[in-house]
Amino acid sequence: MGDDELSTSLSEMSLTGSRSLGGIGDDRPGSALSSSPASPGFVGKGTLRPKHKQQQSGASPTRVRKSSSPKSGKGGGGKASGGVKEDRNRGRDVSSGTTTSRNTPGGSSRCESERTQGHISAGAKRQGPQSHRGARAESEDWGRHQAPSKMIHLFSHLPQYSKRSTQSKSDLHPAIETLGLLYADGSVRGSNARTAAMLLAFKEVVREYQLPPGEVLRLDLDKALKPHIQYLINCRPHSIAMGNAIKWLRGRIHSLDPEAGPAEAKESIVEAIDAYVEERITFAAKTLAEVTANKISDGDVVLVYGRSYSVELTLLRAKAQGKKFRVLVVDSRPLLEGRRLLASLSRANIPSTYLNLNAVSYVMRGVSKVLLGVAAMLSNGAVISRAGTAVVAMLARRFNIPAIFCCETYKFSDKVQLDSICWNEVGDPAELLRPAGGPGVTRQMEQAHSLQKDKPGIAASELTASLPQRLKLLNIRYDLTPMKYVSLVITEVGMIPPTSVPVLLRESSKDDVNVNFEF
């Protein structure tokens, strides 16, 4: 099963969260990518290529429907694509398929176009939206071309989710390309997994980087990394934690000893990346789980929301400590991440209950603790986390139940944000309409649904295309929980109140290299 394979490939990268990356009880077609025999070499070169060749055979260059994954592509040969509907044409009539080469250099080699096409079919389901900042440098502001009628005004400043190709330039490292696809289709999800995978992919890039004659390594390496970073951002906007890691990496490269030889310098970067992943992510999550597990006592009813890696580790740890407690797993559409957590909890024999976010007010009075994951901890004490977290935390506050947030310190950010609007990520609007057995919103949608009943992923794109003009969809990924709803933040260095986030930032920045990069 793809689950195990991916975890093998990720454990190679010493990412303990890998278990999470497959798809238990998950209908997301993205996990199909990992079930391909080609995937174990997660950071290896060109691992996706054989599969792409398969898909290409028999692909007719017609208008692309939602080709959501290589697997579904394989299933219906005609649906796998030779091209992709471009984002700016979404909602209008699309004449022909092959409009993908917009940023492909004209005379690309055969090998490269192979790869590109493969990527299209693999990544077409969820293609990279635009980064809200750095992407502008690449002069591809695709959000602008989004059909304006489908844009929510309040969120129009954010990079819109787009059907943009994740095709790459020729000089990208295969590890990065693979990772980009995994980001885009949701196979690698969650700040810890995404950051660790990104750093380990960068490690490969650094390892294979050759210093051109006459260049200075610490300048040229940074330059060489930029397109890679950009590509990943195109695949999916990076989280704040990833931004921190990128910032750190670039700072590390810039502070390289100019006297050191290239091999030596590269080796020191590689070692530093390993250390970062180990200390700031893997080990931090373990320590954090240990501390948090001590906060769980016998008889507790712990409510958790979605699936956070550190929360999952905590619950398993508490169970291993012999604590007797019950877990309420609260889940929400469209990702239904909680199902994976549920699977893992039941494997560990932890008594659990599964419910949806809309039932949470009913169960809250019986809860004794609320454990929540974090995507980023801001310096005003606010928490950015998966959408829905704020609702849970506020409700917990209303019932006087402590809301405990688990956050590794690398997710701490010196940003200040007051709402969920100025920074967020817009996900695929079609996810909201993906029918889970129910009827669609319009008659066309119902028709599309009945046509494609057995392929829910494909139906979704049809559904968005058939939406009435004035219907807009908003699928945001994060929300912001204000400080007053945060009872406690548990980090690997201990338990702190949310008011002390700036202190930890200040203390930890003393020994860090202070280089400020804009992304």
Add this chain to the structure above:
Amino acid sequence: MPAHMPSVLFAYSYHSDALSYSLPCTIYFDTANAPVMEAALEPSIPPSNLPSHSSAPSSDDPLLSVFRSHLEKNVPVPIAGVQTLLHVMSSSRAVTIMGIQNDLKAATSELIEYERRISGGRASISFRACVELFFRYATRKNDDVPDFETLNKLFIARGHHFVANALKSRLGIAELGHSFVQDGMMILTHGRSEVVTGVLIRAAQSNKNFTVMVTEGRPEGSGFKAAERLTEAGIPVTVILDSAAAYFMERVDIVLLGAEGVVESGGIVNKIGTCQLAMVAKLYNKPLYVAAESYKFARLYPLTQADLEDNVDNDVEKPLFPPLLTGIEGGTATGKVEEGEGRHRQERGSSGNLLGKNTIFDSGPGVAAMTTKNPSCDYTPAQYISLLFTDLGILTPAAVSDELIKLYQ
């Protein structure tokens, strides 16, 4: 010696300088023997003997003798503990830093265990916090120091510095805090705290006229002791029932409390009843100040009352309803007796003395089936606290965690 034990034996020796009962004695043991040492400790002191540390030492344990000798000098219990550790440090024969640290760890756990017993079965948060802080502070590594001898001297010097600072802290707090007390104020306090008394006496010394209202502080009646101290200093004091706090709150200007421990959130752990007092104060928008030394800052983060360890005491021997207002020796209520107390006084006239039998619940068929709970302290969240007066300065509750992070990093 088992194979897994360290090959170096650490030497403990306690040479007490001036005290007659400290026989020079040397115990050789390594850390693995610490449990043996603890098992050999004197039998536990019954809580009824409190305060037992002022009596003659009943044990030969040199460590505890030193501890008691410091307690006799009327220093706060945590500082006596730290002074004992300092003594361990200066008399340790260990020749490595690890050795010193192991000596200290063993002595620390012994002291905590002992303190738990003399304070009636519940380890005090401030004691643990203080010895931990001392350990951190004194034995922090310093790479510049070339050899062990110099480093050990540095450790001891730091230790003395710590003790000196800790002893000065109450004065510093009184100096900082007394300006919050103004002429004509009515100040409500709860339980007995030397720091609070210090602040109030300092304020009285600077010719401010104010009155103090003290809750009686059941079950041990600590409020009476505080009232006694304040009356001696010439401050007008009114003693009220614990349950009358809300009744009097509208007349109160500020609430001034001590703390047994200050936790990471900026909240405090203090004598039972503090939390409800703080809630009432918040509701009436009365500022609530906490006076506490910085050595009481503990790396704890209670979320609920249940997070406080061994707090709920089900001991039926301990009277839960002692008649307080007259029963306590020398503790006649001073100051004006208000109507509420007047009524009370008539009622409790029929009750016995403090430790005597409980006349209300002495008999009756339901008594056997009754359970009592008698927690000794509660947790007051930071949101109810306006400011903390500490020797580090006047802090907001949020700054406590900042200071703790600085202290522990």
